[in-house]
Amino acid sequence: MMKIAWITDTAAQLDEAFIQQHDVYVLPLSVVFPDGEYRESIDLTQEQFYEKLRVAKVSPKTSQPAIGEMVSLYEKLQSEGYDIAIALHLSSGLSGTFESAQAAAKMTDFNVYPIDSKIGSFPMIKMIETGTELLSEGKEVEEVVATINEMATKSHLSFIPSSLNQLHKSGRVSGTQAFLSNVLNIKLVITFEEGKPVMKEKVRSNKRAKNHVVSALRTGMAAGTVSDVAVNHCNNAADAKIWKNELLKEFPELKVQVVPLSVCVGVHAGEGTTGLSWVAY
Incomplete structure (x- = not known):
């Protein structure tokens, strides 16, 4: 049986139990305030973000994970014995994360299937849930990816x-x-x-x-x-x-x-x- 990793970003807002249960690796999106860049869920909590937002004189910007961070993750997964990764990311209409995942996949010999969720939040959770269920039923990775792409349209x-x-x-x-x-x-x-x-x-x-x-x-x-x-x-x-x-x-x-x-x-x-x-x- 192939060893398959799931990759996503913090747009999905997965809880820790879900991450552990489904073997998910989460790349943080970042928020850039005048005093520096903060990685979501790592450098600041939701509560801390809104505290800073209330007093910010200049609206913060958002930033996607660096392509080098993706390449490093793919290489790490390969070294740990994973055969494949399915990378589900925030809509390409909002962020370049999906395009970076595509580019990063070409920079390694690790087999990565980047997917554009075309959305964010809860539907991304359902896509990963459905994907893991299909894999447990013995479905091929290509069929799982096709199903998730179909879910993105619905x-x-x-x-x-x-x-x-x-x-x-x-x-x-x-x-x-x-x-x-x-x-x-x-x-x-x-x-x-x-x-x-x-x-x-x-x-x-x-x-x-x-x-x-x-x-x-x-x-x-x-x-x-x-x-x-x-x-x-x-x-x-x-x-x-x-x-x-x-x-x-x-x-x-x-x-x-x-x-x-x-x-x-x-x-x-x-x-x-x-x-x-x-x-x-």
């Missing part, structure tokens, strides 16, 4: 920034837009489409924004099988748990988790953001 992530202040600081919206949004209580619904976040709706009140996202979930459930949903958040577990309970009342058959979004999402969307993600089979 994954959904929508989120609702608490305000447009951080989107303004990061240069995504104008100061006037941010000001009017705060005054008029306008909420944006941002959804991944073809690997990139797109503004799908602009509504008055958080309730209407949530209704829009839940309506997309209902559509997904009608078109296919959705058994697991994650309520995602940027340092807003309290509101995420409220939304989880609301979902369970309407969809008692669903398995609903609360999963934080990467701090790299927080750089742009801002603290307080909430959203939903799922994969339709």
Whole structure:
């Protein structure tokens, strides 16, 4: 039996138990503040990131893992007796991590299968879960990779920034837009489409924004099988748990988790953001 490693990045927000259970190696994304660069989950926690973000006069930038770090990991895995690695990374529409993985794979003689998740967060977890299940059933690696690529086309992530202040600081919206949004209580619904976040709706009140996202979930459930949903958040577990309970009342058959979004999402969307993600089979 081949020895296969899984590689991903911190966009997936895997917990330690999952990492150990599935033999996953996680490359950290980084946040660059004026005082230096911090690797997510290594140099700073989520709580520490948002503390720094609140007082930052200049919006931080995000940074992908260095290609040399990937090459070193591939060589390390090969030296430890792994035959193959499957590397699932944050959407190429947001980061160059996937392209770097492709380039790094060509720089070694280790067999790596880079995959563009076309998304982030919870759907990446489901892709790795599904992949490990298929491998345990004896499926070939190529079939597993094809299945995950198909899952990437059926994954959904929508989120609702608490305000447009951080989107303004990061240069995504104008100061006037941010000001009017705060005054008029306008909420944006941002959804991944073809690997990139797109503004799908602009509504008055958080309730209407949530209704829009839940309506997309209902559509997904009608078109296919959705058994697991994650309520995602940027340092807003309290509101995420409220939304989880609301979902369970309407969809008692669903398995609903609360999963934080990467701090790299927080750089742009801002603290307080909430959203939903799922994969339709």
